[in-house]
Amino acid sequence: MNLVQLGWNDSIDTSFKEYESEGYAIGRISKGYKNTYKVITKEQELSAEVSGKFIHNASNKKDFPSVGDWVVLTLQVEEGKAMIHKVLHRFSKFSRKEPGQGSDEQIVATNINTVFLVISLNKDFNLRRIERYLITAWESGAKPVIVLSKSDICEEIYEKIIEVESVAIGVPIYTVSAHKGEGMDNLKKYCIDGETIALLGSSGSGKSTICNYLYGSYKQKVSAIRTGDEKGKHTTTNREMLMLPEGGILIDTPGMRELQLWDVNQSINKSFSDIEQFATQCLFRDCQHDNEPSCAVKAAIDQGELELDRFNNYVKFQRELAYLERKNDKKSQMEEKKRHKKIGGDRTRFNRK
Incomplete structure (x- = not known):
């Protein structure tokens, strides 16, 4: 090799x-x-x-x-x-805030060229989750690709694509059924020597089935989804880099029920470029899009040019990042205080000698 x-x-x-x-x-x-x-x-x-x-x-x-x-x-x-x-220096990395109450960065995978964001076309389909994955994908430095999986069980594929296009501006979107081999050639064209692709998505989205198809054999365990809400079980428990027989590298990752944002301020602007564009037309430069007069964002919502749910998700992300920034700042202050306390203690011990 x-x-x-x-x-x-x-x-x-x-x-x-x-x-x-x-x-x-x-x-x-x-x-x-x-x-x-x-x-x-x-x-x-x-x-x-x-x-x-x-x-x-x-x-x-x-x-x-x-x-x-x-x-x-x-x-x-x-x-x-x-x-x-x-x-060595990472030219790209996919990160999230560690799950739970911590405030540390958890790196999922690095040096990725393309991110396949796998979204199932079953009852677990969720536009707001797609927005969250897109923000993190843009921030990673890799190129995002939306993969709408399990197309064989969906009767409204065209409508779903239109919905995704409204939030994934300029991002390639493919519908596939790895189980039947439909649409998979669109993914294979990314699998070439020197290219690294990461598979990301929630549990039960079909990542392992796609992985097995691209690998050409049974490599990853596949589990049935729950019958009630069609959410999946964790079948991939560790991140793993796989060399594909026809070229390229695939990194499969465990399903994520929780994807908390990490340092994605610039990517929010890119992922929500439509809202940012409306905001430039507001009367006030620091408009909060709440009760201010002549707010172009509120007008866009009233006129049906912008979905209220999408705007609410945008506001939610901004608050989430503000909270994380405050938490990290407090953590940094505490670490700095400990460092100075240690230096002071070292000096005291040195002077006693």
Whole structure:
């Protein structure tokens, strides 16, 4: 296997040059566990751990390797092992706020060229969820593609496409049935050497079935959805990088019931460009689109040019980001206070000596 098949490009080549001259090897993280990783080199796949120096220099979770990362290695080929010393620059990354009450960034996958946002055409179809996925996809630096799966069970495909087009402005949209092989050629054209595609979507959206079709064999376990609400069960439990037989790399990810936004201010403007355009016509530059006079956004809603649900979702995202910013700022202040307290303690101990 050559490095181009692994997704090698000029950006990675430039980042690695200084380490290559010192005798280090290069590899790409294909799978992550709690404390260990699988890493693919141009010769083989190895089990890997991060070095003690790496752990010492890491400030938080996002500094550790994620699936898709290119990493600097020393190899222990006979033992089938490697040591990770450095994560190279990520030209793209798909992140979310960690689930629950925390306020840390959780990196889902990195160095992605294209994101397949898989949305099922069953009762779990949700435009507001599509908006959330699109915002995060744009922020990742990868190109989003909407994949409307399970088209064989939908009788209103054209209407659904029109709905999605209203929120996914300028984004390619494909309807597929991986179960029947319908529309899958549209996805295959993205699967070429050097390209990395991430599959993202909620549980039961059909990601694993699409993965199996593109891989050409039964690679990922597939589970039936619940009969009541047609939501799925978690069948993919770990992120994994798969080398596709016909070229390209596929990163399958666990289904996400919760996708909280992370640092996506610029992407909101892009995803909601229609609302942003209306806002430029408001009388006041700082219009909140609430009770202000001559508000172009409110007028667009009243005239049916803008859906109220879409605007409400836009406001919800803005509030979510404002809350996260406040929480992170408070966390940063506490960490800075601890750091200064530690420095003060170190000085006191030094002076006593």
